[in-house]
Amino acid sequence: MKNQIRRFDRSGSFFPTFFNFVNDDVFNPFVNGDLPATNVSENEKAFSIELSVPGFNKEDIKIEIEKEILRISAESKVENEEKDDNNKILRREFKQSSFIRSFTIPENIDTENISASQVNGILQITLPKQMKTIEDKVKKIAIS
Template sequence: MSIVKRNNDLRPFYSSLLDDFIWPYGETTEQRRLPALNVKENEKTLTLELQVPGMNKDDIKLEYKDGYLTISCEKREEKEEKDKDQKFLRKEFSSVSFHRTVELPEDKYNVGKAEASYKDGILEITMPKNEEKSKISRTIQVK
């Protein structure tokens, strides 16, 4: 049995085949659970937009280490209804979490000056790009 590495997780090959058979729209189970990601880049900045509706900004965690930005979120909810005798009629709880990692090389992006905002279910992370150093080209004489 061969092993396929997907989303930081080792899974048997047949498992991904089953995913593709059940969900034939080109996405794996892991991809359906990840928030949509837009990447915008111009000469001066890089902007990442993630669609994470229903979260609070306190549920979102951003960590940068060794050239990788990890965006994670965890939200837990518990709801309950009781009758007049304080007996449970209904109790529900849910948990939603994800993590997504994006490579951001330190020589290209200034992550130290990154800013993040969350509004209307969209997490936006913007950071300036580092200036590209011009490549030196010259002829060296042999003496």
């Protein structure tokens, strides 16, 4: 089975809806669509999330899991200042960026082995699936 992009369906279909996007807009200053572009794909072994995060260093980014919520947040602050020979400020510019993206993850994620990397402005998060067989979910009850 190839990697495939999964469309998200909140209608409660039989298949697990991976990454229901949790609405953080109340707390997010980037309500007008300035959230990082996100790709989510799936194969037999894992789900993969890619976020476009140019301008953020890996030290600026925080990835957390609380219960079934995966939260990715980042904050970056850059200040530039030009002074003349008398140490008088001629120009001061600053830029502050932040975002929060949250996803509901399915129960079959191996949360102990989630990995992340950042290369060329792309944050790649790999969420491996737990490889349990159906027998693992069957509980046998002894008759006394």
